[in-house]
Amino acid sequence: MCLAIPGKIVNFAEDGRLATVEVVGVRRKVDLGLLQEDMPKLNDWVLIHVGFAMSKISEADALEQMRTLALLGESEQAMQEVRGYGLEEE
Amino acid sequence: MKFVDEFRDADLIKKTAEEIRRLAGTTRHYRFMEVCGGHTHAIYRFGLKDILPENIELIHGPGCPVCVLPMGRIDDGLALAADDHVIFAAFGDMMRVPGTHGSPLEYKARGTDVRIVYSPSDALKLARINPDRHVMFFAIGFETTAPSTALTIMRARAEGIHNFSVFCNHVTIIPAIRAILDSPDMRLDAFIGPGHVSTVIGCRPYEWIAKDERKPIVVSGFEPLDILQAIVMILRQMRAGEAKVENQYKRVVPWEGNRAALRAMGEVFQLRPYFEWRGLGFISQSALRIRDSYAEWDAEQRFQVPGVRVTDPKAAQCGEVLKGVLKPVQCKLFGKECTPEHPLGALMVSSEGSCAAYFNYEHRKAMATSLSRSA
Ligand code: SF4
Numbered sequence: 001m002c003l004a005i006p007g008k009i010v011n012f013a014e015d016g017r018l019a020t021v022e023v024v025g026v027r028r029k030v031d032l033g034l035l036q037e038d039m040p041k042l043n044d045w046v047l048i049h050v051g052f053a054m055s056k057i058s059e060a061d062a063l064e065q066m067r068t069l070a071l072l073g074e075s076e077q078a079m080q081e082v083r084g085y086g087l088e089e090e
Numbered sequence: 091m092k093f094v095d096e097f098r099d100a101d102l103i104k105k106t107a108e109e110i111r112r113l114a115g116t117t118r119h120y121r122f123m124e125v126c127g128g129h130t131h132a133i134y135r136f137g138l139k140d141i142l143p144e145n146i147e148l149i150h151g152p153g154c155p156v157c158v159l160p161m162g163r164i165d166d167g168l169a170l171a172a173d174d175h176v177i178f179a180a181f182g183d184m185m186r187v188p189g190t191h192g193s194p195l196e197y198k199a200r201g202t203d204v205r206i207v208y209s210p211s212d213a214l215k216l217a218r219i220n221p222d223r224h225v226m227f228f229a230i231g232f233e234t235t236a237p238s239t240a241l242t243i244m245r246a247r248a249e250g251i252h253n254f255s256v257f258c259n260h261v262t263i264i265p266a267i268r269a270i271l272d273s274p275d276m277r278l279d280a281f282i283g284p285g286h287v288s289t290v291i292g293c294r295p296y297e298w299i300a301k302d303e304r305k306p307i308v309v310s311g312f313e314p315l316d317i318l319q320a321i322v323m324i325l326r327q328m329r330a331g332e333a334k335v336e337n338q339y340k341r342v343v344p345w346e347g348n349r350a351a352l353r354a355m356g357e358v359f360q361l362r363p364y365f366e367w368r369g370l371g372f373i374s375q376s377a378l379r380i381r382d383s384y385a386e387w388d389a390e391q392r393f394q395v396p397g398v399r400v401t402d403p404k405a406a407q408c409g410e411v412l413k414g415v416l417k418p419v420q421c422k423l424f425g426k427e428c429t430p431e432h433p434l435g436a437l438m439v440s441s442e443g444s445c446a447a448y449f450n451y452e453h454r455k456a457m458a459t460s461l462s463r464s465a
Contacts, residue, residue, distance in 0.1 A: 004286055031211055033241040036350040047289075047342065050181070050231075051209025052238040055289050055348065061341050068313050072135050074441070081182075084208040 004047040004054060005069070005078045006062035009040050021048065023082045024066065048082075099315050106318040107141045113325035120146045121277060122324060123414060125267060126284035127154030127442025128312055134447040136314040146321065149414035150444035152266045152370060153284055155230045156183050157412060157436045157443045159259055160368045162398040164189035167228045167257045168197055169396050170389060177203045177220060179213040180228040186439050190400055194228075210242035210256075217246070217254035224253045226389050229260055234286040236260040236378060237351035240358035243380065243387045257389040258380055260359065263287050264295050265376035266367065271303055275415050280324045282317065283309035285339050290355075292347025293335050300333040311339040358384055368402070368436065369409030408435040411444060418448040425453055 007021030310320035365377030
């Protein structure tokens with residue numbers, strides 16, 4: 001739960017509230033409500049926590065974060081979490 | 091330094107470790123607390139203990155939301171779920187945490203409708219697709235997670251979803267640090283500040299630790315190099331006789347925090363006068379409750395909560411371990427009655443709890459060595 005997972009913004013929903021992110025090939029919707037003051041653009045990377053984009057990060061840091069999760073033995077759990085975000089049908 | 095070679099910055103890590111040795115010298119002992127459970131997990135997994143000189147001791151702090159939740163709160167939440175009408179939704183981390191009559195997972199096995207969600211908005215979605223049921227989201231977490239719960243509650247109101255409520259156990263990190271500093275058996279030299287909590291609250295709320303308590307605090311990322319660099323920054327401050335708040339994790343943590351997140355929290359939550367923390371006791375203004383203006387989405391205002399209070403089993407020393415007074419192995423139950431497979435305390439459940447981290451990395455390693463020796 002305290003994991004932060006990096007994802008790349010590949011699409012915005014119409015109301016600007018949700019965006020589709022890609023996390024190692026898996027696409028999921030995340031909520032942008034916490035980045036209203038500093039909205040990401042297409043292809044920006046964000047850190048995702050419990051289904052909400054929490055902060056913007058650089059691509060290099062995003063890749064490093066994925067490596068850290070792998071080293072921590074938590075990338076499987078992270079992917080399970082990403083797959084679990086049930087927001088896609090909205 | 092056997093772990094070092096698998097890291098990308100292996101050379102830089104070795105150099106930083108040498109710098110730490112040089113700065114730390116040999117004449118005194120240092121006690122630094124890493125506040126965040128994510129750091130605890132990383133420190134064990136990366137074997138940073140083997141990299142650091144012996145006179146630097148890392149004390150594990152209270153920053154694991156699962157670990158600091160008193161058992162009574164779990165009992166309370168599960169008591170509300172006894173109603174067939176209710177769906178109990180919680181993060182996966184909560185599922186194996188023992189309550190008096192079992193964990194949420196064991197309740198599920200006995201027929202309670204318990205669901206794992208990965209996001210509070212998933213719980214809201216459950217309410218949307220189950221209009222004839224009531225979905226209660228059992229919310230835990232520090233300031234990293236609280237804003238997402240807040241936005242979800244705001245959304246429930248905006249969309250007029252009335253079969254949804256939150257059983258709020260959100261806690262705040264600053265009062266916990268204060269309680270630890272006030273505790274007489276605790277002597278600390280400095281803090282490694284939490285990374286993700288700080289993306290929300292920023293670095294200012296730590297200023298009193300430097301100013302009034304004269305202790306350095308360095309907000310740190312979670313990679314091995316981040317943590318080692320934070321330790322260098324702390325040692326440099328101490329050498330210079332300074333105590334400041336510094337930000338090692340600038341690439342993610344803005345000094346001012348995240349205003350949108352703070353606004354959402356302010357809109358939905360207010361401070362509770364006091365809240366019980368496992369191991370730390372009652373701490374004033376250390377947790378969040380839902381404001382009366384959102385009472386309809388507050389499980390505690392909507393339902394009759396039993397208000398269970400349970401003391402932990404006598405032999406379990408979760409409190410002392412949580413405060414950093416005892417090491418996990420010093421608990422009499424560690425590795426015997428209490429293991430990750432059969433956890434008695436929450437510190438053994440979460441991967442961020444120090445008992446589980448210690449068991450998974452140090453204890454298993456030690457067992458493997460003694461097995462291969464005896465073979
Ligand atoms: S070993 Fe178990 S009972 Fe002892 S402190 Fe750790 S979690 Fe608590």
